Amino acid sequence: MKIAVNGDAAEVRDGLNVLELLAERQVKMPDMVSVELNGEILARPDFATTIVRDGDQVEFLYFMGGGA
Amino acid sequence: MLTIPQGIYREMVAAARAEAPLEACGLLAGRENQVESLFPMTNGDASAEHFSLIPEEQFAAAREIRARGQQLLAVWHSHPATPSRPSPEDLRLAVAPDMLHLILSLAGEEPKLRGFRIADGRATPVELEIQAEETDYE
Numbered sequence: 001m002k003i004a005v006n007g008d009a010a011e012v013r014d015g016l017n018v019l020e021l022l023a024e025r026q027v028k029m030p031d032m033v034s035v036e037l038n039g040e041i042l043a044r045p046d047f048a049t050t051i052v053r054d055g056d057q058v059e060f061l062y063f064m065g066g067g068a
Numbered sequence: 069m070l071t072i073p074q075g076i077y078r079e080m081v082a083a084a085r086a087e088a089p090l091e092a093c094g095l096l097a098g099r100e101n102q103v104e105s106l107f108p109m110t111n112g113d114a115s116a117e118h119f120s121l122i123p124e125e126q127f128a129a130a131r132e133i134r135a136r137g138q139q140l141l142a143v144w145h146s147h148p149a150t151p152s153r154p155s156p157e158d159l160r161l162a163v164a165p166d167m168l169h170l171i172l173s174l175a176g177e178e179p180k181l182r183g184f185r186i187a188d189g190r191a192t193p194v195e196l197e198i199q200a201e202e203t204d205y206e
Contacts, residue, residue, distance in 0.1 A: 007134045032163045034123035041123060059127055062164035064143045065113070065120030067157030068091060068150045 001054035012052060019047040022060060032063045069101055070142060070168055070183055071197045076106045081179045083108055084146035084172050091119040093145040095129050096170070097138040104138055111145075118157070119145045142183070144170035151175055152182040154191045162186035168194055 003010050005025065012021065018037070022030045035042045036059040042050060052058065076096070083092045093111050098104035107129040112122045121143070133140055143164070147155075152173035154162075162169055169191075173180045183194035 006130070029163055034126070036123075036127050041127075059130065061123070061126050061130055062167075063120070063161065064093075064126070064164060064167075065118065066145060066161050066169075067119075067155045068117045068147045 001052075003052055003054070003056045003058060005058050006060065016052050017048055018042060018050045018052060018058070021052055021058065022047070025060070027060070033060050034063070035060045069195045069197060070096075070103065070170075071101055071199060072096070072103045072181075073199045076103055077181065077198045079106055079108075080144060080146075080172055080181070084148070084174055084179065087111065087146065088148040088174055089116045090114055091116065091146050091148060092172075093119045093121060093143070095121075095126075095133075095140060096142040096144060097129075097133040097136070097140050099138055101141070103141060105133070105136060107132070116148060140167070142168035142170050144172060144181075147171055147173045147175065149175055152180045154184055154186060159186060159189045159191060162189075170196070 001014055003012055018035055019030055027033055030047060038057050091111050094109045095107040096103045109121050109125050112120045152171040168183050169186050170181060170183045183196045184191040185194050
């Protein structure tokens with residue numbers, strides 16, 4: 001099925017969940033990533049249980065922060 | 069090497085001074101090693117010793133950067149009272165790949181901006197060039 005990831009078209013297998021999608025994208029620390037699915041931010045505990053659907057728009061980005 | 073237009077550098081300094089004693093932060097985008105856009109971001113921690121970007125603002129910036137045909141090049145934050153070197157927390161939390169980390173210190177008489185590439189908790193300095201003349205940017 002076809003989805004968009006960070007604005008780029010992607011072909012992924014049926015039944016893929018968001019956590020698996022992040023792993024395919026070489027994300028090693030999903031706890032440090034925020035995901036937006038079709039314009040809505042997804043709670044991290046839902047990454048593993050949210051199945052990606054055909055036509056979905058997925059955005060992900062890394063936490064950015066630090067200290068002095 | 070990362071090249072930053074003088075006008076964007078001035079905006080960063082102004083933001084750092086305006087937010088002090090809290091840390092200011094933002095994103096820099098452009099093409100290759102040339103910064104073309106500054107995205108001021110809210111410090112979600114509203115702290116003098118910490119900063120974190122707010123995901124909703126990050127997603128909005130990411131979309132705008134794409135729309136401009138640019139790439140996210142760097143994240144910057146200020147150190148209002150400490151030098152422009154990565155703190156242990158900066159090193160620990162630098163998890164985004166291919167990202168430069170710029171630190172603007174207000175601790176001295178003059179602002180001091182330095183850049184780093186951080187991987188596996190280690191920082192490598194990156195040369196920064198502040199363009200002398202005003203350059204058009206978005």
